[in-house]
Amino acid sequence: MRRGRDGSRHDRGARMSTVTSTLTGTVLMEDATTGISLSVHDGVATVRYDQPNSPVNTLNTRVGPVFEQIFARIEQDASIVGAMLVSGKADTWIAGADIDELRRVTTPMEGEALSRGGQQLLNRLAAMSKPFIAAIHGAALGGGLEIALACRYRIATDHPKTILALPEVQLGLLPGAGGTQRLPRTVGLQAALDMILTGKNIRAKKAWQMGIVHELVHPSILLEVVAKRVHALARGESTPVRARAHGASAVLLEDNAIGRKIVFRQARETVLKKTRGQYPAPLAAIEAIQAGYLHGQEAGLLEEARSFGDLAVSEVSRELVSIFFATTALKKDNGLPEGEHADPVRVRKIGVLGAGFMGAGIATVAVQAGTIVRMKDASLERVAAGSCAVRDVLRERVKRRQLTRLQMDDTLALVGSTIDYSGFANVDLVIEAVFEDLAVKHEVLREVEAVAPRAIFASNTSTIPIRDIATAAGRPDQVVGMHFFSPVHKMPLLEVIVTPETSAQTTATVVAYGKQIGKTVIVVRDGPGFYVNRILAPYINESGKLLDEGASIDAVDEALVAFGFPVGPITLLDEVGLDIAGKSGPIMAAAFGERMRPSATLQRVIESGRLGRKAKRGFYRYDEQGKRQGVDQGVYALTPASGSRITVAVEEMQRRTVLPMLNEAVRCLEDGIIRSPRDGDIGAVFGIGFPPFRGGPFRFLDALGAATVVAQLDALNARYPGRYEPAALLRAMAASGARFHP
Known part of the structure; x- marks a missing residue:
């Protein structure tokens, strides 16, 4: 047993998945289209959101006018002392914006207007003269957390399903309804930057410790405690507010202009180091937050909305959103051919x-x-x-x-x-x-x-x-x-x-x-290499053949990291284990011939007994803790080029390694190994780290154009016969101008 923040005692191990309450009230307003209702009990208004025909509550342009009417009614009704916002869903509060609606944005102006509309609605909520409390059980994500931050007070349940986050950067966006301004003023600059730039989930207890929420309670007493707090706030009484902790670093860096300048500079450097500038959203978020600190909240909101509009129509956001929809669709996919059904056995x-x-x-x-x-x-x-x-x-x-x-x-x-x-x-x-x-x-x-x-x-x-x-x-x-x-x-x-x-x-x-x-x-x-390893094989082989010709190990890795992979292909070999790579290479070569022939360098390195990072010896050197110490220069003596090194253009290395991967992905679709381009994109992004901002092999092919890719493959195949012959399906699509995705 433990004592709740409200003074009650309850079992810490209890795991109720729904909020229960004995509160009843008179319904004053109810909108069937949005699922938003207003009821009153004992002077406390309950605003309940239960979006019809949806497992979660999302935010769209239809809910704004309904909330506006409800806010006005609460302000005008003298019998109402304050209000709470609750969810009608079992395990989510508000899961953020309606992504389908975001996809329909076609110009930066439309995106900016969408953001400004959300900002104005939440400014209205924040300016309410009567206390408004967010009663949070379940996920409060994106716009959901932004709504909570605009409330005067926030109480959350201490339940595993209660998480809070601003995950917009994962879709190539930034918080667009005031989150870049309200979160830093709630939890401090450094903590806010960490949340906004990573999109990480914050669990309930951590959210309370950070000061995002003021109190934690058991789900069974959430609404009861919230109602008491509404009355207390309305009477002007003090409440057990959890103040944001100010450590020494916060005092030195956040509470003065020079310190904040250092924080912003370090944040930009960190973002650029991690993203190489390929993801614009984190940098735009930093700009919006800084604008608010330098010129006031309204200036910060204007910068937030402007950037939101630009990002909403960017190619990076479009590709990241496509991955979101693909993974969402896969969650509903039973794995069987369309129209076929079988009841799965429950695995205990x-x-x-x-x-x-x-x-x-x-x-x-x-x-x-x-x-x-x-x-x-x-x-x-x-x-x-x-x-x-x-x-x-x-x-x-x-x-x-x-x-x-x-x-x-x-x-x-x-x-x-x-x-x-x-x-x-x-x-x-x-x-x-x-x-x-x-x-x-x-x-x-x-x-x-x-x-x-x-x-x-x-x-x-x-x-x-x-x-x-x-x-x-x-x-x-x-x-x-x-x-x-x-x-x-x-x-x-x-x-x-x-x-x-x-x-x-x-x-x-x-x-x-x-x-x-x-x-x-x-x-x-079924087939040799299945899908992921099959498309990985030519990518790895061509990387090794660059080493055969005299390219530097670190230069090859750097070129592919610059393309967007999390690690280079040579590093990947060391991480996976050269012995494992050595087993798969002959199998793939036997099945697919010259285009899958392993490089001489890889074969010789394996024969030398190097196993990679797990044995502290591969293409790179490692210390006793397994930390990489740099290229093992002894490897170069094992290459056909021996000790001599040549410089190969970055674009050339990227073309020679990535194009055969794309080509093999098309062959997998052609052979029926994968069911759809969607599955091929997700397999590559989630399986081998194909750059998410490029959307996956098939979306990247669409971006390049099949005709362009075929021309580049033909040019390479003339230089290296048998290794770059375009897939028949790709040639056909180049001739017809077809795309893999609509």
């Missing part, structure tokens, strides 16, 4: 074969989703190491205050380890992450079918076709691929690989479970 318990890096990672995401996990390996030492790896990830979350120690202990209790198949009889799904050897996978598949008669068997292989694994199965309809990406607890993508024999129910079950553990799931058809 899984078995994980292999307690190594990948197996432990899979176990980690599974237990965090509440799944019981039985993890098996050949020795006690290995399963112990796997269990420690799970614990280490959870400890890090405790350190970051994302979990309590009690929650960590409860989660760890879901993991059981074994060196035999005890506990596997009742599992719903078995995921194997054993050694990449077909004979080994056949052996464990036969063993699993014998001890777990109803379990789906999923392989985490990244190189071996699922149909080859399924040849050993007695139930091939229940064999599927689940290709996770490393590290599993951080990488968002899951490739589900199906064969012609995989049943609809197996596919639907695995897709549903992938979503349950928090992954963005794409379904791909």
Whole structure:
């Protein structure tokens, strides 16, 4: 038990997902179109937002006039002493702007007008003479948080689903309804910059500590406490306000013009270092915040609205919004062909074969989703190491205050380890992450079918076709691929690989479970490399061939980071492990011939015994802690060019590595490996870090134009025969002028 901020006592472990209240009132206004209503009980007005036909509340141009009428009614009605704003949804408050409406903005002027309208509405709310309290349960995101900041007082529930954020930069935008002005004045400049420039989620307790909200209460008493606070504020009584903490750095840097200038300069430098100027929204947000500090809030609001208009029609925002809609659509996708349906089996318990890096990672995401996990390996030492790896990830979350120690202990209790198949009889799904050897996978598949008669068997292989694994199965309809990406607890993508024999129910079950553990799931058809590794292979190979010709390791990496990848291709090889790359290269070359032939440099480096970062020795040197120390100059002696280095233009390196990736993505669509350009874009962005601001391979192809890409591929293929031949589908689209996306 613990004492609430209001003085009441309640169980900290209680997890109610809905707000309950005995408050009743007389309905004064109700708008069926928007779902906004006004009722009054004991002098307190309740403004309830429950958007019809929507799982969440969003903000659009239709709600503004309704709120204006309600604000006026509250001000004019002498019987009303104050008001609260509540949500009619179970687990969300207000989830931000209606993105569909933003997509319809076609000019900067339209975007600016949209922003100014939101600002004026919230200025009206902030100027209310009667106290208005935000009663927050669930997600208050974007415009939702901006509304809360305009309220005089904010009370939130201490529930896991209560999170607050201004995530607009993730869509290439900035907060457009006053957030760049109100948040810094609420929590301080540095804390506000951190929230606005990253779009990070802030959990309820942290929001209270920062001063975003004034009080935390249990969901069951939220409305009761809010009603009391409305009366107290109306009487002019003091309330338990949580003042913003002013540390020494805040006093030195934020409370004087010179210090703020330093903060803004450092913020710009940090943004440019991370984004290389490819994402304009964070820089625009800094400008708007600074304008407010230099020239007053109204000047800051004008700059915010102007920038919002420019950003709303920018190519970067369009591409980021397209990714948002694609991932939203995938959340509703059952993984089956259009029109086909199968009821997924509920997965309560899984078995994980292999307690190594990948197996432990899979176990980690599974237990965090509440799944019981039985993890098996050949020795006690290995399963112990796997269990420690799970614990280490959870400890890090405790350190970051994302979990309590009690929650960590409860989660760890879901993991059981074994060196035999005890506990596997009742599992719903078995995921194997054993050694990449077909004979080994056949052996464990036969063993699993014998001890777990109803379990789906999923392989985490990244190189071996699922149909080859399924040849050993007695139930091939229940064999599927689940290709996770490393590290599993951080990488968002899951490739589900199906064969012609995989049943609809197996596919639907695995897709549903992938979503349950928090992954963005794409379904791909079986084939060498599946989708993500198949398009990655020519990109890596061509990077290696640049080294064959004498290009510098760091120059190749820098060129592709400048293009927008999070790390360069040579760094990626070191991170993944050269031994793993060495296994996949011959498989891809055997399947696809010259265009997938590994570079001589990569083959020689692998043969030299270098494994990459995990062995402290690869293309780069690493210290004992695994921190990179620079290029290992000894690698150059292994290249066909020996010690001599040449300078290759950045644009040339980008064309030679990226264009074959784009071309291979089109071949995957042509071959039916992926179901749609949408899936191809999401797979590349979430699986290998294809630059999000470019939208994915297919949206980038549309931006370049198929005819332009074919001409560039033909020119390269004339220089390097067999490696750049354009896909037949791409040639056809170049001739017709067609696009992959409308």
